[in-house]
Amino acid sequence: MKDDRTPGFMEAIAQTGLLTEIWEHFPENMFLMRVEGPDFVVEAANPKMTEVVAQDCIGKRLHDFLPWSVAEATVGHYRDCLRQDKPLRYEEHAAFRDGHGEERAGHWLTLLVPVHDTNGAVSHVFGIAQDVTELRLACADLERYNQDLEAVVEVRTQALNEANRKLQEANTQLELLASRDSLTGVGNRRYFQAGAEREMERARRHGSALSLLMFDLDGFKQINDQDGHAAGDAVLQRVAASVQAELRTNDLFARYGGDEFVLLLPDTPLASARQMGDRLRNRVQAEAGVAISLGAAGYLAADNHLDTLVQRADAEVLSAKRGRKLG
Incomplete structure (x- = not known):
């Protein structure tokens, strides 16, 4: 085998002190593979590579000391280098038993360089394989x-x-x-005031109709005094439920305080609001068993605040209580 090696390769290394130092002490695998038909034979290996495989691999094919699958994959890269006839870099993972029978596994970043003879044919492949196992593990x-x-x-x-x-x-x-009012589930005074101010602004801007109804329960104090506050609460709940059944989705309905309720009707003229009031009186009487005194007020251009509408409707409530009719 010695006579088959590249003429002068090892001699050149031996004669050059710098190359000898590099070859002997380079911290990564360095090797020279001789091309033998479709196969490759180890021509030279530096001490680091010999340490990795833990055996003398000079003159051996890769298949002689590596598992078949590992050798085949590695030889495949060598053949690629020959076919492309240019340097080839790749990363590989290999697992094998070294010359001592110990399991070895790792990742190597390998550079292959084709070496040409005097006729320009690729006779050898020179390689350097850097161990990147720790990097890959990291x-x-x-x-x-x-x-x-x-x-x-x-x-x-x-x-x-x-x-x-x-x-x-x-x-x-x-x-x-x-x-929301916790007893009846309808809006509370704060909710009603905020919504009513928005509707008044819309009516002012678009010139649309807007009406307000206000009512309280007749004889509510007597109900509380005679039957107790629990009975009074039940009446309030029935009244709220009866009114809600008559409402449209954009109507605002709230408990204004005590037994007093208020209802805002967007896009509704005052005459239509009064008709709505009549229906509410009849429905509340039928379903809740209590009479209500009701007043109505229509939005006017001079109404700058909700209080002016409420005051006019409240005045009608008082008048209804006195005369048992809307004024």
């Missing part, structure tokens, strides 16, 4: 860490989204509680 650890971190972030994001959802629900509930 990358794998980093990838696992990133995956774990992403999982933690996902869990915490879901928890945060759930907390935000619950907070939004709580805020919605608080807004509802702040705008």
